[in-house]
Amino acid sequence: MALTGAGVSTASGIPDFRGPQGIWKKIDPEKFDIEYFYRNPDEVWDLFIEFFLPAFDVKPNPAHYALAELEKIGKLCAVITQNVDMLHQAAGSRNVIELHGALRDAVCVKCGARYPLREVLKWRSSGAPRCPKCGGVLKPDVVFFGEPLPQSALREALMLAEMSDVFIAAGTSLAVYPANQLPVVAKKRGAKLVVVNADETYYDFFADYVLRGKVEEILPKLVEKVKDILF
Numbered sequence: 001m002a003l004t005g006a007g008v009s010t011a012s013g014i015p016d017f018r019g020p021q022g023i024w025k026k027i028d029p030e031k032f033d034i035e036y037f038y039r040n041p042d043e044v045w046d047l048f049i050e051f052f053l054p055a056f057d058v059k060p061n062p063a064h065y066a067l068a069e070l071e072k073i074g075k076l077c078a079v080i081t082q083n084v085d086m087l088h089q090a091a092g093s094r095n096v097i098e099l100h101g102a103l104r105d106a107v108c109v110k111c112g113a114r115y116p117l118r119e120v121l122k123w124r125s126s127g128a129p130r131c132p133k134c135g136g137v138l139k140p141d142v143v144f145f146g147e148p149l150p151q152s153a154l155r156e157a158l159m160l161a162e163m164s165d166v167f168i169a170a171g172t173s174l175a176v177y178p179a180n181q182l183p184v185v186a187k188k189r190g191a192k193l194v195v196v197n198a199d200e201t202y203y204d205f206f207a208d209y210v211l212r213g214k215v216e217e218i219l220p221k222l223v224e225k226v227k228d229i230l231f
Contacts, residue, residue, distance in 0.1 A: 002079050005173065102141065103140070
């Protein structure tokens with residue numbers, strides 16, 4: 001299995017959250033708390049479009065393609081991702097568990113109706129778009145601070161972690177709960193833990209292998225090593 005974080009997408013031009021040039025250095029993360037959204041939906045939508053919508057215009061990088069290739073040759077069962085950019089799917093990964101939602105839909109906080117996000121952006125004029133059915137505020141279908149993770153995705157991720165022989169944590173600082181518990185679950189069930197990241201992570205001490213560097217450089221090399229052994 002592989003768990004991926006923001007560091008997997010930085011080479012595609014998407015900034016991470018906690019790095020020196022991260023999103024949280026530019027805006028207060030409390031503005032993406034769900035209670036703040038309910039109080040100030042217009043402001044949050046404007047921030048969302050400024051800081052998150054550029055992900056619509058980027059392409060996968062070698063890290064995404066490497067994981068897709070690892071799945072294609074039968075050595076990766078799933079990608080569990082904290083990212084919302086859908087770049088794993090764009091690279092060809094088929095089994096992707098999205099822990100934090102995705103830039104796919106907007107959902108009405110009042111009636112639960114869902115709309116494709118791209119369509120919503122076409123008819124949104126300013127501030128928070130409204131539900132055509134009930135007039136309720138629409139919310140991007142990504143997990144805000146203070147919101148629970150999608151339970152079905154979390155259950156599947158935990159099951160996969162328990163089943164894994166090798167668990168790769170790539171491009172993530174392993175700072176965010178509960179995603180950072182997945183490698184712990186895997187390791188306790190006997191899996192080898194491989195950490196691939198440019199910077200130190202919270203679980204380097206726990207890993208069997210720590211590969212320090214750019215994930216877009218290391219993961220393709222890792223996949224080539226696996227293919228050399230197999231073929």
